[in-house]
Amino acid sequence: MPVPIELRAVTHAYxxxxxxxxxxxxxxxxxxxxxxxAVVGPSGCGKSTLTRLIAGLMRPxxxxxxxxxxIIRSPRSTVGMAFQNPVLLEWRTILQNVMLPLEIxxxxxxxxxxxxxxxxxxxxxxxxxxxDKRPSELSGGMRQRASLCxxxxxxxxxxxxxxxxxxxxxxxxxxxxxxxxxxxxxxPFTCLLITHDLRESVFLADDVVVLSGRPATAQYRLPVTFxxxxxxxxxxxxxxVEMLATLRHQIEIAQGRTTETAA
Amino acid sequence: xxxxxKIAVPVGAIMIFLLFWExxxxxxxxxxYKMASPSDLWPAFWRFRWLFLEYSxxxxxxxxxxxxxxxxxxxxxxxxxxxxxxxxxxxxPLLVGFNAIPKATIVPVIALMFVGQHDMNTIxxxxxxSFFPIAVxxxxxxxxxxxxxxxxxxSLGASQFTVFWKIALPKTLPEFFGALxxxxxxxxxxxxxxEIVEPHGKGLGHLxxxxxxxxxxxxxxxxxxxxxxxxxxxxxxVVALEKIFAGWAERSPN
Numbered sequence: 001m002p003v004p005i006e007l008r009a010v011t012h013a014y015x016x017x018x019x020x021x022x023x024x025x026x027x028x029x030x031x032x033x034x035x036x037x038a039v040v041g042p043s044g045c046g047k048s049t050l051t052r053l054i055a056g057l058m059r060p061x062x063x064x065x066x067x068x069x070x071i072i073r074s075p076r077s078t079v080g081m082a083f084q085n086p087v088l089l090e091w092r093t094i095l096q097n098v099m100l101p102l103e104i105x106x107x108x109x110x111x112x113x114x115x116x117x118x119x120x121x122x123x124x125x126x127x128x129x130x131x132d133k134r135p136s137e138l139s140g141g142m143r144q145r146a147s148l149c150x151x152x153x154x155x156x157x158x159x160x161x162x163x164x165x166x167x168x169x170x171x172x173x174x175x176x177x178x179x180x181x182x183x184x185x186x187x188p189f190t191c192l193l194i195t196h197d198l199r200e201s202v203f204l205a206d207d208v209v210v211l212s213g214r215p216a217t218a219q220y221r222l223p224v225t226f227x228x229x230x231x232x233x234x235x236x237x238x239x240x241v242e243m244l245a246t247l248r249h250q251i252e253i254a255q256g257r258t259t260e261t262a263a
Numbered sequence: 264x265x266x267x268x269k270i271a272v273p274v275g276a277i278m279i280f281l282l283f284w285e286x287x288x289x290x291x292x293x294x295x296y297k298m299a300s301p302s303d304l305w306p307a308f309w310r311f312r313w314l315f316l317e318y319s320x321x322x323x324x325x326x327x328x329x330x331x332x333x334x335x336x337x338x339x340x341x342x343x344x345x346x347x348x349x350x351x352x353x354x355x356p357l358l359v360g361f362n363a364i365p366k367a368t369i370v371p372v373i374a375l376m377f378v379g380q381h382d383m384n385t386i387x388x389x390x391x392x393s394f395f396p397i398a399v400x401x402x403x404x405x406x407x408x409x410x411x412x413x414x415x416x417x418s419l420g421a422s423q424f425t426v427f428w429k430i431a432l433p434k435t436l437p438e439f440f441g442a443l444x445x446x447x448x449x450x451x452x453x454x455x456x457x458e459i460v461e462p463h464g465k466g467l468g469h470l471x472x473x474x475x476x477x478x479x480x481x482x483x484x485x486x487x488x489x490x491x492x493x494x495x496x497x498x499x500x501v502v503a504l505e506k507i508f509a510g511w512a513e514r515s516p517n
Contacts (some may be wrong), residue, residue: 003389017340055414057417057418076420077419079419080418082417083411087411087412089433090434091434091436091509100429103429104421104425150415252348
């Protein structure tokens with residue numbers, strides 16, 4: 001079952017040779033259970049730090065990260081992650097790659113059940129027939145599909161996507177957005193998506209959070225006003241254009257190119 | 264057809280090499296103390312065929328033992344250096360320094376240290392000369408592991424050991440086998456160094472030494488060829504192991 005995520009007054013700095021480098025300051029974000037939140041912001045504003053905090057790979061200097069009523073202090077098996085780099089293991093087949101989390105996370109599934117689960121997911125993202133191929137035999141988009149399957153195979157409550165479509169060409173990316181909608185219809189999870197692509201954030205998310213420049217704080221929150229069943233054509237409606245223009249403006253403020261204060 | 268080619272091409276190359284060698288000696292009319300020709304070698308082999316078998320075996324098993332030790336110790340050191348930055352900074356100068364010492368100078372030291380322990384001495388030198396590339400490649404393989412690889416398992420709560428076993432170790436295997444191929448040849452050098460510099464009546468190095476003492480030049484050349492054959496043999500054993508354990512790293516050529 002999906003759980004709500006909440007960041008409360010999170011402040012974090014990296015220790016570097018030239019003193020502390022603050023990346024997040026008093027960051028508050030709330031994500032309802034089962035919601036899909038996209039986070040956009042200027043380069044190097046601490047978006048990836050955010051994913052590592054929610055995954056429990058790091059602890060914030062100050063503030064807390066809450067997952068379903070518990071403070072995150074260490075990694076937990078109810079989280080799934082996917083990155084820009086699909087990081088598939090070359091020595092395993094696609095099916096074995098997708099099954100990897102089931103070897104780590106405690107579960108009562110038999111080997112056959114694990115395989116069925118992985119095969120079902122691969123079919124859902126359109127990789128039927130590629131189960132026994134090696135990652136090197138697949139295209140970039142297909143590898144990323146397999147990586148998405150791996151991130152949700154263990155039915156995580158929370159899915160963290162760190163620019164998973166960033167390295168793909170435009171058409172492949174749009175295909176994967178559609179796949180992401182299909183996955184979300186089948187699998188319950190609360191999702192955080194880090195992205196640089198404003199169209200992507202609007203097409204996929206229920207809410208878009210704009211982070212300010214470093215040290216980052218939640219500068220603006222845009223509720224996406226599409227209906228649930230979205231198509232790519234929706235991106236070219238006046239409502240969508242207006243949302244994109246708002247986000248674009250907020251990004252410029254975050255980058256410090258506009259002095260006007262955030263709304 | 265493909266298998267035939269795989270065997271025919273290298274065998275053909277060796278035949279051409281031998282013919283060229285024979286021709287070179289014949290054309291220059293070199294006496295066999297200057298350069299023995301391939302046709303001189305066969306009688307030398309045949310005359311000492313039992314000694315060749317026995318000594319080859321001695322050289323081979325001690326080389327393999329030294330190599331095995333190098334794999335265990337080299338991988339261990341590589342793991343320590345790969346996972347700990349402090350250990351890497353501490354061990355690198357020591358390792359490089361040790362590796363820079365010509366092993367020929369260590370041979371008498373070892374021989375004095377463990378008088379009479381011929382097998383152990385030989386294995387030790389083979390080990391010392393061959394563990395360095397293994398340690399370096401394993402440490403580089405582990406320390407250059409992209410953080411995302413670690414994170415996909417760490418974020419699920421996997422232990423360091425699980426990350427090592429499921430990801431770091433298999434990912435390092437291609438580098439490891441690359442280093443092992445270098446180490447095989449080095450280990451042979453180590454074994455023969457001991458057998459030639461401190462002869463103790465064992466191994467092909469000893470046979471080489473007795474060829475020298477008796478001015479039996481074709482025998483000396485025959486020993487060199489026997490060493491080359493052993494080296495090729497062991498090298499292809501490593502290649503076969505690599506195919507089994509790290510065959511995934513080989514991309515089809517297209």
